[in-house]
Amino acid sequence: MTKTVTLAIDCMGGDYGPPATIPAALTALDRYPDLHLILVGDEAQIQERLRAKHAENHARVRIRHTTQVVAMDDKPSVALRSKKDSSMRIALQLVRDGDAQACVSAGNTGALMAVARFVIKMLPGVDRPAICTKLPTASGHCHMLDLGANVDCEAEALFQFAVMGSVVARAVDGLSSPTVALLNVGSEEIKGNDQVKKAAALLSQTPAINYKGYVEGDGIYAGEADVIVCDGFVGNAVLKASEGIVKMVMEMLRAEFKRNILHKLFALVAMPVLKAFKHRVNPDQYNGASLVGLDGIVIKSHGGASEAAIVFAIEAAIKEVHFNVPQKIKSELESILVSRAEA
Amino acid sequence: MTKTVTLAIDCMGGDYGPPATIPAALTALDRYPDLHLILVGDEAQIQERLRAKHAENHARVRIRHTTQVVAMDDKPSVALRSKKDSSMRIALQLVRDGDAQACVSAGNTGALMAVARFVIKMLPGVDRPAICTKLPTASGHCHMLDLGANVDCEAEALFQFAVMGSVVARAVDGLSSPTVALLNVGSEEIKGNDQVKKAAALLSQTPAINYKGYVEGDGIYAGEADVIVCDGFVGNAVLKASEGIVKMVMEMLRAEFKRNILHKLFALVAMPVLKAFKHRVNPDQYNGASLVGLDGIVIKSHGGASEAAIVFAIEAAIKEVHFNVPQKIKSELESILVSRAEA
Numbered sequence: 001m002t003k004t005v006t007l008a009i010d011c012m013g014g015d016y017g018p019p020a021t022i023p024a025a026l027t028a029l030d031r032y033p034d035l036h037l038i039l040v041g042d043e044a045q046i047q048e049r050l051r052a053k054h055a056e057n058h059a060r061v062r063i064r065h066t067t068q069v070v071a072m073d074d075k076p077s078v079a080l081r082s083k084k085d086s087s088m089r090i091a092l093q094l095v096r097d098g099d100a101q102a103c104v105s106a107g108n109t110g111a112l113m114a115v116a117r118f119v120i121k122m123l124p125g126v127d128r129p130a131i132c133t134k135l136p137t138a139s140g141h142c143h144m145l146d147l148g149a150n151v152d153c154e155a156e157a158l159f160q161f162a163v164m165g166s167v168v169a170r171a172v173d174g175l176s177s178p179t180v181a182l183l184n185v186g187s188e189e190i191k192g193n194d195q196v197k198k199a200a201a202l203l204s205q206t207p208a209i210n211y212k213g214y215v216e217g218d219g220i221y222a223g224e225a226d227v228i229v230c231d232g233f234v235g236n237a238v239l240k241a242s243e244g245i246v247k248m249v250m251e252m253l254r255a256e257f258k259r260n261i262l263h264k265l266f267a268l269v270a271m272p273v274l275k276a277f278k279h280r281v282n283p284d285q286y287n288g289a290s291l292v293g294l295d296g297i298v299i300k301s302h303g304g305a306s307e308a309a310i311v312f313a314i315e316a317a318i319k320e321v322h323f324n325v326p327q328k329i330k331s332e333l334e335s336i337l338v339s340r341a342e343a
Numbered sequence: 344m345t346k347t348v349t350l351a352i353d354c355m356g357g358d359y360g361p362p363a364t365i366p367a368a369l370t371a372l373d374r375y376p377d378l379h380l381i382l383v384g385d386e387a388q389i390q391e392r393l394r395a396k397h398a399e400n401h402a403r404v405r406i407r408h409t410t411q412v413v414a415m416d417d418k419p420s421v422a423l424r425s426k427k428d429s430s431m432r433i434a435l436q437l438v439r440d441g442d443a444q445a446c447v448s449a450g451n452t453g454a455l456m457a458v459a460r461f462v463i464k465m466l467p468g469v470d471r472p473a474i475c476t477k478l479p480t481a482s483g484h485c486h487m488l489d490l491g492a493n494v495d496c497e498a499e500a501l502f503q504f505a506v507m508g509s510v511v512a513r514a515v516d517g518l519s520s521p522t523v524a525l526l527n528v529g530s531e532e533i534k535g536n537d538q539v540k541k542a543a544a545l546l547s548q549t550p551a552i553n554y555k556g557y558v559e560g561d562g563i564y565a566g567e568a569d570v571i572v573c574d575g576f577v578g579n580a581v582l583k584a585s586e587g588i589v590k591m592v593m594e595m596l597r598a599e600f601k602r603n604i605l606h607k608l609f610a611l612v613a614m615p616v617l618k619a620f621k622h623r624v625n626p627d628q629y630n631g632a633s634l635v636g637l638d639g640i641v642i643k644s645h646g647g648a649s650e651a652a653i654v655f656a657i658e659a660a661i662k663e664v665h666f667n668v669p670q671k672i673k674s675e676l677e678s679i680l681v682s683r684a685e686a
Contacts, residue, residue: 138591148528151536185491185579193494193576217583221591233536234580236528237573240560241581242588248481248564249589 004034005321007102007314008094011041012069012087014106015304018042021106022049024310029060031311032318036060038100041087042067066090070107072303076114088112092119095296102297102317104288106305112298113149113291120296123326125333128157129293130232131300132168133239134286137223143169143178144220144228147289148236155198158182158229162203162211163336164292164329165227171323172316173226177210181225183234184214195231205343206336288313295326347377348664350445350657351437354384355412355430357449358647361385364449365392367653372403374654375661379403381443384430385410409433413450415646419457431455435462438639445640445660447631449648455641456492456634463639466669468676471500472636473575474643475511476582477629480566486512486521487563487571490632491579498541501525501572505546505554506679507635507672508570514666515659516569520553524568526577527557538574548686549679631656638669 011021043065050056068086070079088107094100132145169178184192203211215224287309291298297320301313354364386408393399411429413422431450437443475488512521527535546554558567630652634641640663644656
């Protein structure tokens with residue numbers, strides 16, 4: 001890390017609040033000597049957790065006291081109208097006002113997206129924001145968007161997601177020209193709906209994007225592209241179904257290992273392997289979805305994220321700050337519009 | 344089985360043709376003494392395979408010779424216009440003409456759907472056909488539709504899928520009142536698109552359907568409903584992504600077991616467990632998707648289905664014949680329309 005980065009941490013968000021966010025914040029501070037944090041939330045609770053780690057006078061920590069918390073089941077409208085002193089909103093305002101370069105929150109996605117759009121605003125030229133996350137693949141990982149911010153998407157929105165996802169992949173993975181694909185259905189007769197077909201035409205005409213065509217659902221995990229683009233309904237369904245079937249398979253495997261005495265013996269020797277596997281596809285390292293399309297960096301941590309997982313979300317924020325993701329998205333879209341106008 | 348069932352088997356369809364379909368047909372005949380089969384395809388090839396199993400004079404087998412084959416990559420338009428003597432088309436005509444009560448084909452889905460619509464026609468009152476398949480869940484299995492026949496679906500189409508899926512679940516599983524759910528996104532702000540919301544309203548007003556509300560992607564595999572309804576784009580993406588991530592997880596597990604000498608030893612003892620697991624979620628038993636909405640029973644087997652898997656598809660066809668699925672769908676939709684008109 002070569003220059004100072006200041007992040008606002010919504011310490012009250014998520015299922016656990018300060019007991020998870022404060023230790024994660026301190027681990028990140030240890031790891032990144034140029035990192036400064038503004039811890040946003042109830043000062044007494046934050047101080048208590050800092051004291052527990054002997055960090056009450058940390059030189060790179062500032063506390064911003066707030067009096068309200070956005071609950072995990074608060075409607076976006078409630079978060080917007082009735083919680084103007086929430087840790088979530090103040091953390092976003094710190095980004096808007098330039099006091100912090102990015103914000104990390106484990107608060108509920110709907111509220112975070114709504115408040116972020118209101119406080120930080122959209123980038124000029126971006127029609128819809130999107131949720132972009134990392135997913136494991138056979139060969140590493142990919143970035144997929146949208147994961148649920150938009151249930152209906154026109155071709156132009158899918159096109160913009162492709163541009164934004166491409167910038168995120170460059171920021172997070174250091175790829176110079178990440179491959180981008182549209183998620184589509186594979187049946188012969190019906191290669192996609194109108195939106196996908198039109199988005200494909202737009203992407204084919206854009207040299208700035210390394211567009212490689214359609215992928216089907218299995219292509220996501222086969223690692224067929226660095227960036228996978230779809231509307232938020234499809235993305236959300238695919239992501240949650242994927243989590244659901246892996247959970248089912250792991251539970252069935254565990255049950256199978258326990259089904260009889262012989263298998264129980266096998267289980268004793270096999271468990272280290274299952275654990276090693278779990279470490280390899282460690283969901284913690286996929287924590288930290290990016291809300292793209294906003295005029296500022298907002299990283300969403302899982303609500304149930306552990307301390308280790310929150311550190312990954314903070315690291316994602318640092319990478320996006322260094323790469324200046326919103327500025328890159330803005331200039332990329334501008335230059336694409338210019339070349340379209342010239343064509 | 345209490346009465347004679349006659350099925351038409353498209354023997355040439357799928358990746359393997361007669362070497363897979365003929366042994367499967369003979370196994371099914373052994374298992375079901377009241378089953379009669381019309382084997383449709385190249386007579387010489389069929390005879391050769393029957394002779395190999397000493398079944399050239401099977402009393403419950405009839406051969407219907409055809410001269411053409413629909414290839415796995417044939418476009419629906421090619422199958423329709425240029426292959427009027429294909430095994431697929433003739434098998435469907437046998438259903439249309441009442442010579443067979445159902446047809447089983449491993450041919451390509453797009454072609455099968457197009458030719459079936461042309462030859463057998465849709466049920467009156469059904470707007471769109473759908474592909475319905477069984478998926479494993481933590482507690483057993485569910486039926487999901489549509490899996491790719493329709494990329495865009497209005498609320499009325501989703502509603503009809505719910506009715507049709509409910510009939511299939513009753514036929515295949517013997518459930519008296521299967522629960523039906525709409526697949527939806529979970530984010531607070533945006534509970535579904537317009538189509539899903541309108542379909543939910545229609546289903547809530549229909550006492551004949553045991554509608555239980557929305558499920559998210561993970562709810563499919565958690566067994567939250569017996570029937571899951573979505574449009575074909577979402578269904579196809581979810582199904583293929585699910586297959587893809589399970590494949591990735593199993594390959595990673597296998598690699599993990601082989602990573603070092605110690606793990607190799609573990610692998611020796613763990614492999615029987617992995618094999619037992621594979622048997623338990625045996626994909627063969629999920630073979631046999633139902634093309635619903637047609638005025639006849641058409642079962643689609645996987646193109647790469649093994650002999651054992653094709654037997655499952657034949658069994659699915661027998662169950663649908665006994666339950667008279669198309670007639671039940673027709674009368675159910677009619678009585679719903681009547682009660683809507685009265686309301």
